[in-house]
Amino acid sequence: MTGLEYFKQVYDVVPGWVQKMHDYNPVMLDHYTALRGAAMAPGVLSVKEKDILLVGMNAARHYARSMLYHTKGAIDGGATLEELIEYLLVAFNYGGEKALQIGLQSFDYALELTNTNAEKISHDASAREIVHYYSSFAKGDKSKTYFEKLSALLVTKDENALKQHLLDGNCVSSQMKYILMTGIYTTVLKNAETDYWAQQAREVGVEEAELAELGYICLLTAGIPAWFEISDALIQK
Numbered sequence: 001m002t003g004l005e006y007f008k009q010v011y012d013v014v015p016g017w018v019q020k021m022h023d024y025n026p027v028m029l030d031h032y033t034a035l036r037g038a039a040m041a042p043g044v045l046s047v048k049e050k051d052i053l054l055v056g057m058n059a060a061r062h063y064a065r066s067m068l069y070h071t072k073g074a075i076d077g078g079a080t081l082e083e084l085i086e087y088l089l090v091a092f093n094y095g096g097e098k099a100l101q102i103g104l105q106s107f108d109y110a111l112e113l114t115n116t117n118a119e120k121i122s123h124d125a126s127a128r129e130i131v132h133y134y135s136s137f138a139k140g141d142k143s144k145t146y147f148e149k150l151s152a153l154l155v156t157k158d159e160n161a162l163k164q165h166l167l168d169g170n171c172v173s174s175q176m177k178y179i180l181m182t183g184i185y186t187t188v189l190k191n192a193e194t195d196y197w198a199q200q201a202r203e204v205g206v207e208e209a210e211l212a213e214l215g216y217i218c219l220l221t222a223g224i225p226a227w228f229e230i231s232d233a234l235i236q237k
Contacts, residue, residue, distance in 0.1 A: 003029035006037065011072065039216035044209045045179075048077030050217050053180055056087035058221060059103040060095040060184045066221050071106040075113045082143065084110050085134045086172040087180060089150075093163050094184045097127045104130065128154045146170040175206050183214050186230045187222035198233035208235055 001009075003026070007018045021029045040050055051073035058067035074084065088103035095102070104123045111118055121133045131154060135147035146168070153162040167177045178201035185193040198211055215230035 003033040006033050011069065015069075036220060039220050043213050044207065045213045046077070048074055048079050049176065050213070051077055052079050052083065052087050053176075053183055053214065054217055054221055055084065055106055056091050056180045057183045057187050057218070059088055059099050059106060060091035060093075061188055062095055062098055062102055063221075064102050064105050067102070067106050068109055071109050072113060075110050079110075080171070081107070081110055081114065081116065081137055082139065082171040085137060086170060086177070089131070089134070090166050090177050090180050091184070092127065093166055093181060094188070100127050100130045101125065107134075143170055174204050175201070175210075178204050179206055179210060179214055182211065182230070182233075183218055186215065186218040186226050189222070189225055189229055191229050191232060194229050195233040198230070 004014050004018065004022055008014050018029065021032065040047060045053075051070045054070035055067050055074055058064070058070065071084070084107060088100065088106060091099040091103055101123050104121065104125070108120055110116075111120070118137075121129065125133070128151070131147065131150055135144070135151065138144045138147050146165075150162070150165055153165055167174055167181070169175075169177070178197065182194060182197040182201050185197055201211065202208075211230065212234060215227055215234070218226040218230060
């Protein structure tokens, strides 16, 4: 399969940036396609998990373009709207209210991809408004309780408790949320914080192989320097 065929299969159309890479240097596209194929292949993390982690990482660093590409991958891979919401919420822990606002673009796109008829809200909405909006998609008592506590913490402005609650397991496990936090700091090239979150991830049961696979997808979205950062945090085999 050629690079153009690969990306058409992934995105339904050949993105302009792919076409230009091919036009200027098709060998470069072949190498990039091979790298992407290896990084996104199923392993200890599933393809769905890799795509949805990339959604959360790019929302956190306010990079909507890549976030939207991987939203399609996540939904195509079987991610639910509830799962997507929680990854987008965790992005708040790094990117703040703006990350939640940018994340609404991902959620709007997911509604379209899943043919879900639901009201949309302004992308200028406050964090409290966005959390209230997302809570309307909660199913089951556990999830509703999760959002009730989240809303209460936004009212009391207990920032530390809020950030911790966003990492509590609900539809998405705590392990995946800690992997996401590690990935966020990896993609923004913050070495000490990457090391801290990798250690926190281990303490909640994340395996070293999962952190390594996280590093591969961080490389895709933030370049070789992202691998430099997470490689420092990985335990030598």
